[in-house]
Amino acid sequence: MTAEMRLSILGSGAAFSEVGHNSAHLLDGKLLLDCGAPVTSLLPGIGASVGDLEAILISHFHGDHVIHLPTLLVTRRLRHPKAPPLRLIGPPGFLRHLTILGETAFGTGLWSRIEAEDGPLWARVEEWEEGRSDQVAGYQVEAFSVIHAPELECLGYRVSIPGLSLGYTGDTTYCPGLLRLARSVDHLLCECTSFSRPQPTHLWGEEVAALMRELPSLRLILTHLNERRPLPGALLASDGLTVTLRGCAGG
Numbered sequence: 001m002t003a004e005m006r007l008s009i010l011g012s013g014a015a016f017s018e019v020g021h022n023s024a025h026l027l028d029g030k031l032l033l034d035c036g037a038p039v040t041s042l043l044p045g046i047g048a049s050v051g052d053l054e055a056i057l058i059s060h061f062h063g064d065h066v067i068h069l070p071t072l073l074v075t076r077r078l079r080h081p082k083a084p085p086l087r088l089i090g091p092p093g094f095l096r097h098l099t100i101l102g103e104t105a106f107g108t109g110l111w112s113r114i115e116a117e118d119g120p121l122w123a124r125v126e127e128w129e130e131g132r133s134d135q136v137a138g139y140q141v142e143a144f145s146v147i148h149a150p151e152l153e154c155l156g157y158r159v160s161i162p163g164l165s166l167g168y169t170g171d172t173t174y175c176p177g178l179l180r181l182a183r184s185v186d187h188l189l190c191e192c193t194s195f196s197r198p199q200p201t202h203l204w205g206e207e208v209a210a211l212m213r214e215l216p217s218l219r220l221i222l223t224h225l226n227e228r229r230p231l232p233g234a235l236l237a238s239d240g241l242t243v244t245l246r247g248c249a250g251g
């Protein structure tokens with residue numbers, strides 16, 4: 001039997017893009033990779049629900065990757081009160097950033113009231129570093145440290161099931177962590193913020209093309225786009241697109 005994952009693109013745009021929502025990607029309706037798009041209202045359009053999520057992996061704390069997280073958490077609490085606790089995984093500092101984000105979004109009243117009624121919403125927050133690995137929502141997940149913004153610790157993730165692995169770069173430069181992640185997976189959901197010029201804190205088309213030359217068997221899906229241009233051999237993400245990723249047969 002061939003291993004499969006269903007990858008849905010909810011947000012394929014870069015921070016200040018006009019070609020798509022900010023970063024959010026969903027695996028098999030249950031594992032969310034970043035939460036920059038209005039995920040709660042986009043999920044029904046692809047036949048998914050915030051109540052069915054099991055875990056969220058956050059790559060870093062720039063707004064275009066986390067800004068809708070408070071809305072998602074409160075919506076799940078109010079609309080799906082029987083849903084089990086979500087695992088929220090992100091880099092060091094996640095708890096502090098999420099608290100600031102949540103209190104800014106809804107004030108300390110609502111945020112604190114939910115916490116008081118449900119116990120600490122934050123108990124499910126996990127702060128991961130390079131090399132940490134665990135079973136998450138039925139996948140084996142491993143964190144890779146990547147270099148993006150000097151003031152932030154940023155993670156990419158390897159998500160795998162037997163016979164199939166997907167890497168998610170988050171935001172990154174062409175750094176050793178990116179290469180280690182890319183070498184370890186079959187498919188790579190890879191940021192490509194520009195096709196026309198180098199970026200100081202991101203990847204651009206020439207670097208992605210170099211990665212493809214170095215790893216010719218790697219299958220790339222490009223996201224975090226500022227513009228939409230074809231890159232031969234890579235799939236360009238677009239909002240609402242769902243693709244089925246397949247691995248080798250057997251284990």
Ligand SMILES: [Zn+2]
Pocket residue numbers: 060062148149171
């Ligand atoms: Zn960023």
